Amino acid sequence: MTGEYANGPADLVVEGCTVLVHDQDGGIRFEEDSAVVVRDGAVEAVISARAAAGRPARERIDARGRLAMPGLINCHTHAPMVALRGVAEDVPVEEWFNDWIWPIESNLTDDLVELGALLACAEMIRAGVTAFADHYFAMDRVADAVVRSGLRANLGWAYFSSQGPEGRERSLDFALRRGGDAGGRITTSLAPHAPYTVDDADLEATAELAREHALPVHVHAAENRAQTDSSLERHGRTPIGALHRAGLLDVDILIAHGTGIVEQDLPLLQQGGGRIGIATAPKGYLKFGWDTTPIRALHSIGIPVGLATDGAASNNTLDVWESMTLTALVQKSAERDPRWLTARQALDHATSQSARVTGLGEQVGALAPGRRADLILVDLTGPHVRPLHDVAAALVFSARSADVLTTIVDGRVLMRDRKLLTLDVDAIADELGARLPDLIDRGHGRRIQEYDAGR
Amino acid sequence: MTGEYANGPADLVVEGCTVLVHDQDGGIRFEEDSAVVVRDGAVEAVISARAAAGRPARERIDARGRLAMPGLINCHTHAPMVALRGVAEDVPVEEWFNDWIWPIESNLTDDLVELGALLACAEMIRAGVTAFADHYFAMDRVADAVVRSGLRANLGWAYFSSQGPEGRERSLDFALRRGGDAGGRITTSLAPHAPYTVDDADLEATAELAREHALPVHVHAAENRAQTDSSLERHGRTPIGALHRAGLLDVDILIAHGTGIVEQDLPLLQQGGGRIGIATAPKGYLKFGWDTTPIRALHSIGIPVGLATDGAASNNTLDVWESMTLTALVQKSAERDPRWLTARQALDHATSQSARVTGLGEQVGALAPGRRADLILVDLTGPHVRPLHDVAAALVFSARSADVLTTIVDGRVLMRDRKLLTLDVDAIADELGARLPDLIDRGHGRRIQEYDAGR
Numbered sequence: 001m002t003g004e005y006a007n008g009p010a011d012l013v014v015e016g017c018t019v020l021v022h023d024q025d026g027g028i029r030f031e032e033d034s035a036v037v038v039r040d041g042a043v044e045a046v047i048s049a050r051a052a053a054g055r056p057a058r059e060r061i062d063a064r065g066r067l068a069m070p071g072l073i074n075c076h077t078h079a080p081m082v083a084l085r086g087v088a089e090d091v092p093v094e095e096w097f098n099d100w101i102w103p104i105e106s107n108l109t110d111d112l113v114e115l116g117a118l119l120a121c122a123e124m125i126r127a128g129v130t131a132f133a134d135h136y137f138a139m140d141r142v143a144d145a146v147v148r149s150g151l152r153a154n155l156g157w158a159y160f161s162s163q164g165p166e167g168r169e170r171s172l173d174f175a176l177r178r179g180g181d182a183g184g185r186i187t188t189s190l191a192p193h194a195p196y197t198v199d200d201a202d203l204e205a206t207a208e209l210a211r212e213h214a215l216p217v218h219v220h221a222a223e224n225r226a227q228t229d230s231s232l233e234r235h236g237r238t239p240i241g242a243l244h245r246a247g248l249l250d251v252d253i254l255i256a257h258g259t260g261i262v263e264q265d266l267p268l269l270q271q272g273g274g275r276i277g278i279a280t281a282p283k284g285y286l287k288f289g290w291d292t293t294p295i296r297a298l299h300s301i302g303i304p305v306g307l308a309t310d311g312a313a314s315n316n317t318l319d320v321w322e323s324m325t326l327t328a329l330v331q332k333s334a335e336r337d338p339r340w341l342t343a344r345q346a347l348d349h350a351t352s353q354s355a356r357v358t359g360l361g362e363q364v365g366a367l368a369p370g371r372r373a374d375l376i377l378v379d380l381t382g383p384h385v386r387p388l389h390d391v392a393a394a395l396v397f398s399a400r401s402a403d404v405l406t407t408i409v410d411g412r413v414l415m416r417d418r419k420l421l422t423l424d425v426d427a428i429a430d431e432l433g434a435r436l437p438d439l440i441d442r443g444h445g446r447r448i449q450e451y452d453a454g455r
Numbered sequence: 456m457t458g459e460y461a462n463g464p465a466d467l468v469v470e471g472c473t474v475l476v477h478d479q480d481g482g483i484r485f486e487e488d489s490a491v492v493v494r495d496g497a498v499e500a501v502i503s504a505r506a507a508a509g510r511p512a513r514e515r516i517d518a519r520g521r522l523a524m525p526g527l528i529n530c531h532t533h534a535p536m537v538a539l540r541g542v543a544e545d546v547p548v549e550e551w552f553n554d555w556i557w558p559i560e561s562n563l564t565d566d567l568v569e570l571g572a573l574l575a576c577a578e579m580i581r582a583g584v585t586a587f588a589d590h591y592f593a594m595d596r597v598a599d600a601v602v603r604s605g606l607r608a609n610l611g612w613a614y615f616s617s618q619g620p621e622g623r624e625r626s627l628d629f630a631l632r633r634g635g636d637a638g639g640r641i642t643t644s645l646a647p648h649a650p651y652t653v654d655d656a657d658l659e660a661t662a663e664l665a666r667e668h669a670l671p672v673h674v675h676a677a678e679n680r681a682q683t684d685s686s687l688e689r690h691g692r693t694p695i696g697a698l699h700r701a702g703l704l705d706v707d708i709l710i711a712h713g714t715g716i717v718e719q720d721l722p723l724l725q726q727g728g729g730r731i732g733i734a735t736a737p738k739g740y741l742k743f744g745w746d747t748t749p750i751r752a753l754h755s756i757g758i759p760v761g762l763a764t765d766g767a768a769s770n771n772t773l774d775v776w777e778s779m780t781l782t783a784l785v786q787k788s789a790e791r792d793p794r795w796l797t798a799r800q801a802l803d804h805a806t807s808q809s810a811r812v813t814g815l816g817e818q819v820g821a822l823a824p825g826r827r828a829d830l831i832l833v834d835l836t837g838p839h840v841r842p843l844h845d846v847a848a849a850l851v852f853s854a855r856s857a858d859v860l861t862t863i864v865d866g867r868v869l870m871r872d873r874k875l876l877t878l879d880v881d882a883i884a885d886e887l888g889a890r891l892p893d894l895i896d897r898g899h900g901r902r903i904q905e906y907d908a909g910r
Contacts, residue, residue, distance in 0.1 A: 082838075085853065086845035090797040123838035286784035287852075289791040316852035317839045326784075329741035336744040342545040383537075383578035384772050386884045387891055390541035397742075397771035398540065402857030429841045436842055 009056035011411055012038040016049045017063035017377065018391065020070070022352060022366040028344050030391045036068050038373040041410040046367055061406065061413075065381045067391070069347075070365055071130025071374040071407060072320040073354035074309055076218075076256040076279035078136045079145070079318070080108075080116030081311030082123065083432060087440060088313065093224070093288050097451035099442075101313055105137075106446040107439050113138040115432040117145035120318055122423040124151065125414045127319045128404030130374040133254060133279070133308075133358045135191045135218050139174050147182045150414045150422045152374060154254075154358050156191025156218040160449055161199040168192075168202060168209070175215050185410060187359060189254065194220035195242040196227060197449060203246035216252035216275075216359050219243070224290045228260035230452075240265035250274050254357055256308065257281065259291045261298070270301040277357030278303060281310040282326040288314070292330050295349075296340060306357030307350050321401035324350045328396050343392035377406040464511035466866055467493040471504050472518035472832065473846065475525070477807060477821040483799050485846045491523050493828040496865040501822055516861065516868075520836045522846070524802075525820055526585025526829040526862060527775040528809035529764055531673075531711040531734035533591045534600070534773070535563075535571030536766030537578065538887060542895060543768065548679070548743050552906035554897075556768055560592075561901040562894050569596035570887040575773055576604035577878040580869045582774045583859030585829040588709060588734070588763075588813045590646045590673050594629050602637045605869045605877045607829060609709075609813050611646025611673040615904055616654045623647075623657060623664070630670050640865060642814060644709065649675035650697040651682060652904060658701035671707035671730075671814050674698070679745045683715035685907075695720035705729050709812055711763065712736065714746045716753070725756040732812030733758060736765040737781040743769075747785050750804075751795060761812030762805050776856035779805045783851050798847035832861040 015035035023029055035052030037044040047055075081101075088100035113136070124132060131152035134142055139157040146153045157174040159167025168190075175188035192198040192206050198219075210217050222228050222239040231239050240261060243249055249272030258278045261269075269276055280293035295305050307323040309315045324346050331341035355365025364374045378399060379385075385394045385403070407415040414422050470490035478484055490507030492499040502510075543555035568591070579587060586607035589597055594612040601608045612629040614622030623645075630643035647653040647661050653674075665672050677683050677694040686694050695716060698704055704727030713733045716724075724731055735748035750760050762778040764770045779801050786796035810820025819829045833854060834840075840849045840858070862870040869877050 083842065084844075085840075085842065086848040089845055089848045089852075090794050092793050119838055119841065126838060283784065283852075286788040287793060289787050289793050312853075316848065319839065322855075329738065329781075332744050333741040338547050338742060338744050339545050381881070383574055383581060383880045383884070384774065385540075386574065386880075387538065387540065387888055389539075389891075389895070390544055393541040393544045393771065397544075397738075398767075400777075400855060400857060402855060425838045425841075426836070429838070433842055436844075440844070 007039065009058055010037045010039045010044060011057065012059045012061070013052050013055055013057040014061045014063045014068055014375070014377065015052045017066045017068045018380070019046050019068045019367060020347070021046055022368065026348065026352065028347050028392065036367055036375060038411045041373055041412070043367055043369055043371050043373050045369055061377070063377050065379065066377040066405065067380050067395070068367065068375050068377055070351045070367055071376045071409065072128050072350055073306060073358055073360070073364070074124060074129050074132035074318060074320050075254065075306030075354050075357050076281060076308035076310060077132050077134055077318060078311035079120035079132065079134050079142060080113040080136055081313045082120045082318070083112060083116040083436070083439060084313035085316060094451055096314065098447065102447035102449050102451070103442040104440055105448050106444070107441060108137065110138045110141050112432070112435055112439055114141035114145055115428060115435070117142045118149065118423060118428045119425070119432060120312070121145055121149035121151050122420055122425050122428065123318050125149065125407045125420060125423070126404070126418070127321060127401035128376040128378070128407055129318065129320050130376065130407060130409045131358065131360060131364060133218060135256070140178065143178045143181060143186055146186055148422065150409050150412055152185040152364070152409055154187045154189055154218070156189035158191045158193050160193050160197045161202045162197070162449065168205060172209055172213070176213065183410070189216045189218040191218045194223070195231065195239040200242065200246060203242065203248060207247035207251055210251040216254065217248055218254045218256070219248070220256045221258065222260035222265070223257040224288070225260045228262055238262060238265055240268055244268040244272070249276060252359060254279060258293050259285050261294055266297060266301050269303055275359070276303055278305045279308040279357060280305050280327060281308040281315060282323060282330045284310050284314040286330070292334050295331055296335055304353040304356045305349055306354035319401045320350070321399070325396055343390070343396040346396045347392055373411040374409050376404050376408070379403045379405050462494065464513055465492045465494045465499060466512065467514045467516070468507050468510055468512040469493070469516045469518045469523055469830070469832065470507045472521045472523045473835070474501050474523045474822060475802070476501055477823065481803065481807065483802050483847065491822055491830060493866045496828055498822055498824055498826050498828050500824055516832070518832050520834065521832040521860065522835055522850070523822065523830050523832055525806045525822055526831050526864065527583050527805055528761060528813055528815070528819070529579060529584050529587035529773060529775050530709065530761030530809050530812050531736060531763035531765060532587050532589055532773060533766035534575035534587065534589050534597060535568040535591055536768045537575045537773065538567060538571040538891070538894060539768035540771060549906055551769070553902065557902035557904050557906070558897040559895055560903050561899070562896060563592065565593045565596050567887070567890055567894055568593040569600055570883060570890070572597045572600035573604065573878060573883045574880070574887060575767070576600055576606050577875055577880045577883065578773050579606065580604065580862045580875060580878070581859070581873070582776060582856035583831040583833070583862055584773065584775050585831065585862060585864045586813065586815060586819060588673060590711070595633065598633045598636060598641055601641055603877065605864050605867055607640040607819070607864055609642045609644055609673070611644035613646045613648050615648050615652045616657045617652070617904065623660060627664055627668070631668065638865070644671045644673040646673050649678070650686065650694040655697065655701060658697065658703060662702035662706055665706040671709065672703055673709045674703070675711045676713065677715035677720070678712040679743070680715045683717055693717060693720055695723055699723040699727070704731060707814060709734060713748050714740055716749055721752060721756050724758055730814070731758055733760045734763040734812060735760050735782060736763040736770060736778060737785045738777065739765050739769040741785070747789050750786055751790055759808040759811045760804055761809035774856045775805070780851055798845070798851040801851045802847055828866040829864050831859050831863070834858045834860050
């Protein structure tokens with residue numbers, strides 16, 4: 001035995017499950033009656049359950065009746081905004097920002113940010129999310145929550161030009177200081193808010209800093225069609241055109257939303273020299289009555305699209321599984337084509353495309369030797385997924401986040417059989433609850449920014 | 456104590472929960488720290504938890520941290536089609552019917568119908584559904600499944616004109632024979648398939664039978680815009696016009712889908728003499744790339760719209776909670792109006808409108824004295840619903856069917872803390888699984904009907 005496995009026993013063997021694996025050509029396959037072997041926080045091998053039975057391991061998980069797949073990645077969120085879940089419903093985006101969110105956010109404290117981030121991490125672990133890209137304020141406290149939760153994250157400290165150069169400097173300082181933290185689970189980005197709140201000079205300076213420090217950029221752009229129309233009218237270019245002009249399409253960039261991306265943006269995106277990715281969060285677009293991200297057009301020019309939830313103040317949940325289902329449904333509807341965005345395509349967006357978009361394409365996004373062991377186990381025994389004629393369709397159109405039983409990051413079990421192991425929801429929610437009256441007070445008349453549909 | 460409660464102890468007290476109640480004007484209110492008292496299968500009272508503490512009862516449920524609301528109603532489904540879940544994905548409706556569903560349905564046996572219906576009942580109980588309106592074949596076996604499961608249902612045996620008069624006669628015979636079965640939990644309807652598969656003479660005969668026997672009618676109509684256009688071209692009238700011409704809008708009628716309802720249909724629906732209701736199943740419309748049910752126009756003429764899932768072969772689940780969330784999202788999107796179809800409106804569709812549409816408006820749809828005790832308990836302690844700034848938004852946009860912990864019909868607990876008490880999913884699914892190879896065989900070249908987008 002020791003001769004055959006010279007490295008000694010594996011750290012973890014998850015056995016007896018169906019495993020979602022990626023072919024070399026990127027196609028998705030389901031290996032039945034298989035096992036995932038984990039060592040040093042990475043996937044060592046995906047093998048048959050029979051072969052796994054003879055493999056010594058420090059810990060074994062009986063995963064019969066489960067499916068193992070890469071953990072979901074929330075490619076754009078504002079985790080602490082769970083504190084504002086449900087405060088501003090059934091209103092247009094101008095009112096949402098100007099009358100609710102930005103006045104309330106002027107009350108934020110570092111403690112509120114951390115409590116919100118902790119609650120968000122708990123929600124994401126329970127929803128099968130193993131990594132998230134966050135774009136917010138007081139990001140040291142979000143990083144602290146990531147450390148404590150065990151999740152993986154790419155973090156960026158947001159800034160507006162209205163803050164002066166300090167905003168940009170703080171974002172850079174944070175990115176340099178916390179990148180690589182939590183044993184490498186934390187990566188960082190520069191995080192200008194959007195072309196309608198960050199001026200051209202600041203966007204250009206951001207591109208320079210990104211090049212100088214080899215940092216990626218995370219930004220909102222072309223959030224909706226009104227922003228694109230307004231930008232064209234006022235500046236003669238689209239929001240994507242503004243990123244291009246500033247040099248931001250020649251650095252690695254994650255663009256959130258892009259529902260206002262238009263035909264003339266496509267060559268700019270296609271010819272960009274950086275690793276460009278888009279994050280789509282379809283639920284909020286439905287709620288605001290917007291178009292959705294033009295995934296088919298982006299696919300045609302080779303731009304990956306990752307799945308996201310945005311913040312819970314607009315999306316109500318951080319449920320990336322729901323984003324996956326909605327992406328498939330909404331794309332078929334928007335294109336009026338039932339053959340477009342199949343269940344397998346949706347799973348590709350949820351796994352390898354989301355990993356590439358967040359700059360984690362080499363580390364996660366597939367269960368393959370050498371990738372970090374970020375995986376989830378999904379129950380396939382519920383009445384709503386049976387009989388199992390088509391596993392991909394069962395995952396995308398029948399299963400839901402509550403079917404995720406176990407969540408593992410870097411080989412560490414963060415949730416087992418729906419029980420959270422790193423965070424105490426009641427304690428976090430109670431502490432957050434005590435501070436909510438101060439948070440949601442809008443009597444002071446302040447707001448952190450003004451929204452007018454496009455600078 | 457005995458003097459105060461002359462009727463003796465209640466059968467059940469559900470206490471400590473928030474209760475969703477309807478005001479006299481139909482508005483929805485949330486009563487915190489309350490209790491539901493059940494006697495003889497009906498709601499006796501909704502009272503404060505403090506008052507309930509002194510109320511003797513044979514059974515008590517501690518429902519702190521839960522919300523009690525009327526059970527969901529699936530206003531249009533084909534329960535046995537869970538057996539076909541996932542067999543025909545990512546295809547247009549013509550191919551879905553002609554190459555997959557109708558060839559496979561020619562293999563159906565009574566045993567398959569009953570096993571499918573039992574699995575469907577298990578799925579619905581776990582999703583918080585307490586009643587459903589079913590439109591299928593071999594309906595005696597569906598009725599048997601309803602009896603065994605403990606659910607409430609309105610059942611109709613489907614027929615096409617291609618079956619000759621026997622189809623219609625069988626539907627009538629079933630409706631008369633099984634109506635009132637299961638202690639009144641089963642009601643029945645006549646169930647012509649659709650104006651594109653049932654000719655004018657049969658539609659007229661159906662209207663006559665409905666009048667003669669005081670039976671409601673359950674039918675598909677204007678399923679999509681192509682059917683409406685085709686009907687106009689071939690017959691000079693819309694599918695709703697065909698129902699009107701046959702006299703079917705002057706009897707009580709439940710119309711499934713209606714995504715092809717157009718302006719000229721509205722006066723016909725408004726002036727109809729029967730109790731007219733529409734069932735909307737938005738997920739399938741997204742998958743097929745159709746328009747959705749025009750709820751705002753129907754609302755403007757006072758036609759109630761209930762929530763539905765259609766069969767699992769198109770919808771993949773029988774999850775009415777998902778239909779509720781999607782209805783709110785899709786309606787905002789279709790109307791491009793974030794203020795339309797609020798969370799409270801969605802809850803009204805899910806409760807009182809769904810009850811009216813299925814002819815159960817006096818029996819269920821609200822937790823009020825005298826209504827049948829069909830209720831569900833929803834967990835409000837998960838991280839994805841906290842903090843709880845807005846209960847209606849939390850239910851519609853954050854919670855999901857897996858948060859339903861307990862399902863009660865006629866005062867009888869069918870699921871307690873997610874454990875099914877009347878059905879064994881593994882046994883049913885295993886027995887169904889053994890028969891699937893024969894079911895999905897399409898080598899014979901038969902099909903039960905032909906779809907051509909409109910007669």
